[in-house]
Amino acid sequence: xxxxxxxxxxxxxxxxxxxxxxxxxxxxxxxxxxxxxxHDALGVLQHVGDALxxxxxxxxxxxxxxxxxxxxxxxxxxxxxxxxxYESFRVSYQVQxxxxxxxxxxxxxxxxxxxxxxxxxxxxxxxxVQLRLVLAWNGKAWKIADLSPRELFGS
Numbered sequence: 001x002x003x004x005x006x007x008x009x010x011x012x013x014x015x016x017x018x019x020x021x022x023x024x025x026x027x028x029x030x031x032x033x034x035x036x037x038x039h040d041a042l043g044v045l046q047h048v049g050d051a052l053x054x055x056x057x058x059x060x061x062x063x064x065x066x067x068x069x070x071x072x073x074x075x076x077x078x079x080x081x082x083x084x085x086y087e088s089f090r091v092s093y094q095v096q097x098x099x100x101x102x103x104x105x106x107x108x109x110x111x112x113x114x115x116x117x118x119x120x121x122x123x124x125x126x127x128x129v130q131l132r133l134v135l136a137w138n139g140k141a142w143k144i145a146d147l148s149p150r151e152l153f154g155s
Contacts, residue, residue, distance in 0.1 A: 033137030036105025040142050041098045044135065045109060048144075049091035052113070057083045065143035068136050075150060082153045086115040086125070096130070105135035105142055113152060127152055 044063065051060035061079060066072045090113075097108040111131035116124050129152055136145040 033100075033103045033105075036098060036100045036107075036135060036142065038095060038098045040105060040135075041095050041107040041109070044107065044133065044142055044144065045093050045095070045111075049093065052089040052091050055083070055088065063144055065136050065138065065145045068143075068145040070146060075153075078150065078153050085118060087118040087120075088116045090114040093131070103137065104145065105133075105137075107131075107133040107135065109133070111152070 047063050048060060051057075051063065057079060061076060064072065064075070066076075069075065092112045094110045095107065096110060097106075099106045109131045111129050113127045114124060115127070129149055131152065132148045133144050134146040135142040137143075
């Protein structure tokens with residue numbers, strides 16, 4: 001009987017410690033996001049532009065926060081179709097505004113995307129938009145949590 005009581009106490013103590021650790025871990029806020037700067041904005045745009053110009057769909061998508069971006073699977077599929085339709089890209093941009101809103105960074109940029117259709121039978125396409133990116137800090141880097149217009153990667 002004494003052995004059972006001792007074993008029960010050990011289990012109860014272990015569960016109490018585990019529960020305490022979980023409570024502390026969930027109550028602790030994530031590290032505060034740093035201020036979103038023009039340097040950060042230029043870095044994000046550079047990564048996006050490089051991925052497009054290198055024809056690297058996976059690298060482009062790595063700039064996005066799949067967990068925070070609304071309808072990410074739809075967006076991912078849209079980007080995939082875009083890369084199938086066009087064989088090469090040229091990008092230029094001009095940052096117009098950078099801000100921090102709460103814990104998010106916000107970037108407005110005049111963005112131009114020139115795309116050459118696969119096969120070369122159709123004329124090149126030029127898309128000029130005012131691109132708005134909402135960025136979230138993941139503890140290591142700024143990731144795009146939303147972008148508009150999403151039609152930038154449409155047909």
